[in-house]
Amino acid sequence: MPFINTAGLTLFGDGSQWFWSMLAFLAVPITGYAIYSQLRIARSARAREEVEGLDREWDSERLMRYRLELLTAMRDGVAIESLPLGSAAALSNFWQRIGHLARTRHLDVTTLHWNYSGICQGWWTALGPGLRRARAERDQPHLDEDFEWLAGRMAELDRQTRQPTFDANAPIVIARGIEMLEGQLRVEEALRSVTGARDTGARRHSPDKQL
Numbered sequence: 175m176p177f178i179n180t181a182g183l184t185l186f187g188d189g190s191q192w193f194w195s196m197l198a199f200l201a202v203p204i205t206g207y208a209i210y211s212q213l214r215i216a217r218s219a220r221a222r223e224e225v226e227g228l229d230r231e232w233d234s235e236r237l238m239r240y241r242l243e244l245l246t247a248m249r250d251g252v253a254i255e256s257l258p259l260g261s262a263a264a265l266s267n268f269w270q271r272i273g274h275l276a277r278t279r280h281l282d283v284t285t286l287h288w289n290y291s292g293i294c295q296g297w298w299t300a301l302g303p304g305l306r307r308a309r310a311e312r313d314q315p316h317l318d319e320d321f322e323w324l325a326g327r328m329a330e331l332d333r334q335t336r337q338p339t340f341d342a343n344a345p346i347v348i349a350r351g352i353e354m355l356e357g358q359l360r361v362e363e364a365l366r367s368v369t370g371a372r373d374t375g376a377r378r379h380s381p382d383k384q385l
Contacts, residue, residue, distance in 0.1 A: 224281055224282065224285065225285055225289055228272065228286075228289075228290070229289075231268070232268075233358075235359065235362045236264075237264070237265070237268065238355050238358055238359055238362075239261075239359065240260075240261035240264045240265055241261070241265065241351070241355060242352060242355040242356065242359065243258050243261045244257055244258060244261050244262060244265065244300065245348050245351050245352050245355070246352060248300065248343065248348055249345070249348050249349065249352060254300060254301075254303045254304065255303050255304050255307055256304075257300070257301070257304060262301055262304060265297055265301060266301050266305060266318050266321060267318075269294060269297060269298070269318075269321040269324065269325075270318045270320050270321040271320075272286070272294075272321075272324065273320030273321045273322075273323055273324035273325075274320040276320075276324055276327070277320050277323055277324070283327055283331070284331070286324070286328070287327075287328055287331040287332075287335075290328070291328040291331065291332060291337065292328075292342055293342065294324055294325050294328050295325045295328050295329055295332075295342065296341075296342020296343055296347075297325075297342070298321060298322060298324075298325035299325075299342065299343050300342075300343055301321075302322065302325075305317060305318050305321070305322075
């Protein structure tokens, strides 16, 4: 018993409108799925680019030196409210900017959580008391509030995904952080020395363009 009777069906010319309407109807979900797939690929690529850009800035020599100064002060027992102001302000500004971009949905919070949850929360624990004091002293209750929001959002996602609590300010973590940063900075300094010597040698052996 046939399920579809094709006798007398017209595919072209008069009477074929039903066929082309059916094709158009089927094309809608197919096109929609193709668009969805392209958007998903684009979002994944953008998320990777965002994290790579954030990694480059976070691992820049300047931010590494700010972090090293702060961690060294924390290791040496400097009160949290009295941490070096310049480095504290630089890191606070960094996380405030990232928090603002995440809060306005220009950065993906889930991607940030996967890569920077413990780091963000740890630096808020270290810098938050000083920022709260600055809010009161300057009468600026919203100072760096996006940094605080981001740290809270990271903690919330930790609870949702049952991530273990990570104490970024534990003495052993601070000691390892200092050791890691000192090693990375030695590499940066060595690379600059090699590049500088190479450039000097190239200038010494290059012909004088004035002659």
